[in-house]
Amino acid sequence: MKTRVLVAALLALLLFGSEGAEKPLVSAYYYPWYDADGRHWKEGFPARGTDGAPALGEYSSRSEEIIRQHISWSKEFGISNWICSWWGPDSWENQTLREHILPALNGGSPPLTFCILYESQGLLELNKNEQIDFNAEKTERFAGHFTFLAKNYFDHPAYLRIDGKPVVYLYLSRTYSGEWEKALLRAREVVAAMGATLYLVGDEVYWGQPDRHRIRSLDAITSYNMHGPLPFASLQDWREFVDECGKVYREYREAAVAERVDFIPGVMPGFNSGGRHYTIPREIRDGAVGDSLFSAMLRMSEPFLRSRRPRLDITSFNEWHEGTQIEPSHRGDVGENGGAALRQWLAKRTR
Numbered sequence: 245m246k247t248r249v250l251v252a253a254l255l256a257l258l259l260f261g262s263e264g265a266e267k268p269l270v271s272a273y274y275y276p277w278y279d280a281d282g283r284h285w286k287e288g289f290p291a292r293g294t295d296g297a298p299a300l301g302e303y304s305s306r307s308e309e310i311i312r313q314h315i316s317w318s319k320e321f322g323i324s325n326w327i328c329s330w331w332g333p334d335s336w337e338n339q340t341l342r343e344h345i346l347p348a349l350n351g352g353s354p355p356l357t358f359c360i361l362y363e364s365q366g367l368l369e370l371n372k373n374e375q376i377d378f379n380a381e382k383t384e385r386f387a388g389h390f391t392f393l394a395k396n397y398f399d400h401p402a403y404l405r406i407d408g409k410p411v412v413y414l415y416l417s418r419t420y421s422g423e424w425e426k427a428l429l430r431a432r433e434v435v436a437a438m439g440a441t442l443y444l445v446g447d448e449v450y451w452g453q454p455d456r457h458r459i460r461s462l463d464a465i466t467s468y469n470m471h472g473p474l475p476f477a478s479l480q481d482w483r484e485f486v487d488e489c490g491k492v493y494r495e496y497r498e499a500a501v502a503e504r505v506d507f508i509p510g511v512m513p514g515f516n517s518g519g520r521h522y523t524i525p526r527e528i529r530d531g532a533v534g535d536s537l538f539s540a541m542l543r544m545s546e547p548f549l550r551s552r553r554p555r556l557d558i559t560s561f562n563e564w565h566e567g568t569q570i571e572p573s574h575r576g577d578v579g580e581n582g583g584a585a586l587r588q589w590l591a592k593r594t595r
Contacts (some may be wrong), residue, residue: 245374246405248387249416254277254428254433257592258553259577261278261491266554267322267554267590267593268549268554269325269553269556269557270316270322270323270324270325270328270553270556270558270586270590271323271324271325271326271327271359271404271555271556271557271558272323272325272327272405272557272558272559272560272561273326273327273329273361273468273557273558273559273560273561273563274326274327274328274329274358274560274561274562274569275305275329275560275562276328276337276340276344277329277336277337277340277563278302278303278304278305278307278450278562279304279305279306279336279544280302280303280304280307280502282302284565285302285564287297287565287567288518289307289518289564289567290516290517290518290565290567291573292371293375293466294574295573295575296573296575297344297573297574298562298564298571298572298573298574299571299573299574300313300571302579304573305340305344305345306340306343306344306349308344311344311348311350313344313450314531314561314562314571315348315349315356316350316582317571318356318561319352319354319356320455320583320587321570321582321583321584321586321587322586323356323508323561323586323588324354324356324357324591325354325357325359325404326349326356326358326359326561327358327359327360327361327413327557328341328345328358328359328360328361329361329363330360330362330363330393331363331366331367331390332366332367333389333392336495341358341397341510342396342397344538346358346400346402346589347426349400350400350401350402350498355402356358356402356431357402357403358400358402358403358404359403359411359412359413360397360402360411360412360413360414361390361415361593362412362413362414362415362460363415364376364414364415364416364417364420365415365416365419367385367389368382368385368386370416370419371465372497373418374445374522375421375422376416376419376420376421376424377421377422378420378421378422378423378424378426378427379423380423382422382423382427383423383426383427384432385432386427387427387430387431387433387434390412390431390434390435390442391434391435391438393412393435394410394434394435394438395438397410398410398435398440404434405443406464406553407443407461407463408441408444409441409442409443409447409463410440410442412442412443412444412445413445413447413466414444414445414446414447414462415447415468416447416456416461416468417446417447418446418447418450418455418458420458424458425461426463428444428462431444432444435498442463443463443464443566443588444458444462444463444464445462445464445465445466445508446458446462446464446465446466447465447466447467447585448462448465448466448467448496449465449466449467449470449492449493449496449507449510450467450470450472450492451470451473451492452474452497454495454496454499456499456502456503457533459472459499459500459503459505460474460503460504460505462505463505463506464500464505464506464507464508464555465500465505465506465507465508465517466507466508466510466557467493467494467496467509467510467557468559469510469512469515469559469566470485470489470492470510470512471515471522471524472499472521473538476488476513476522476524477525478523480529480530481528481529482524482528482529482537482540482542483528483529483550484526485498485524485547486528486537486540486541486544487544489541489544490544490547492510493507493544493545494547497548502584506551506553506555507548507551508555508556508557509544509548509549509556509557510540510556510557510558510559511538511542511544511545511556511559511562512524512538512541512568513526513535513537513558513569513570513582513585514526514538514568515566515567515568516536516566516567516573517565517566517567518565518567523567524537525537526535526538535582536537538556538582538585538586539572539585539589542585543589546593549593553568558570558582558586570582570586571583
């Protein structure tokens with residue numbers, strides 16, 4: 245037993261280093277799918293028609309002014325990287341990224357980088373068992389997408405690299421089944437043939453037991469959204485939810501350490517899908533200040549940032565449909581949208 249504990253401790257030191265207050269690389273999921281004609285906005289979002297709606301109105305993701313403001317806010321809050329939602333070579337989002345957002349990211353000090361969020365559910369479809377079942381056709385489709393990404397994104401000067409490797413996030417990787425190992429290998433092969441080595445971040449961290457087999461096939465694991473078990477729906481004090489998230493994170497980090505894979509904690513300011521699921525309020529309990537849940541999630545992430553390269557993922561910058569955004573609203577108080585809470589937390593860590 246003592247030997248096993250010592251080995252685990254040495255592995256943790258090797259992978260994560262010693263404790264420290266180094267500023268983490270903060271990434272936020274970014275959605276380039278809106279347009280001023282109502283594209284995506286008309287699908288509805290909980291804050292629509294209230295003072296919680298976007299301060300910039302129902303904007304176009306292709307507006308130079310909007311993009312500049314989003315970059316400015318991100319830097320002000322302490323966000324260094326956007327994880328950009330990508331829906332395939334022929335998608336509206338792909339055109340928006342390549343023709344409108346990427347030119348704006350090419351420069352500036354401090355720089356803002358970006359990487360791709362591969363939208364597995366939309367690009368590969370879930371089956372009736374809520375799984376993405378890889379077969380030969382889906383494996384080649386997946387590989388083709390990565391060929392496109394390598395040709396059109398990875399060489400951009402603002403593209404995020406870890407250890408020189410272009411980073412791609414795999415949404416809902418925990419649902420991969422069938423020939424998923426072959427699919428990941430094919431993606432790595434096609435990118436390697438073009439002179440790069442992939443760094444794959446899996447959306448693996450969730451309620452339930454870690455799948456170490458899949459974890460070891462990745463370079464890092466994170467959580468996109470910890471909304472889950474129904475018993476949480478009746479909570480009046482959401483500190484219990486935050487505490488339980490911390491327990492899950494500890495278990496997944498242990499699995500990641502054992503498999504020599506990076507662990508990236510994910511945090512969010514709340515969740516509200518307009519009645520499709522139960523709501524996780526931004527106030528951690530009645531009478532608490534706005535975005536107190538976000539502040540609690542940030543504090544919960546602290547033990548997982550004691551690493552040789554600390555990183556934190558935020559869901560999200562501007563996913564208004566699920567109420568996870570930290571983009572400012574009409575309330576006029578940046579603190580109501582998470583930005584001030586993030587900035588203040590980062591300032592305290594690096595004093």
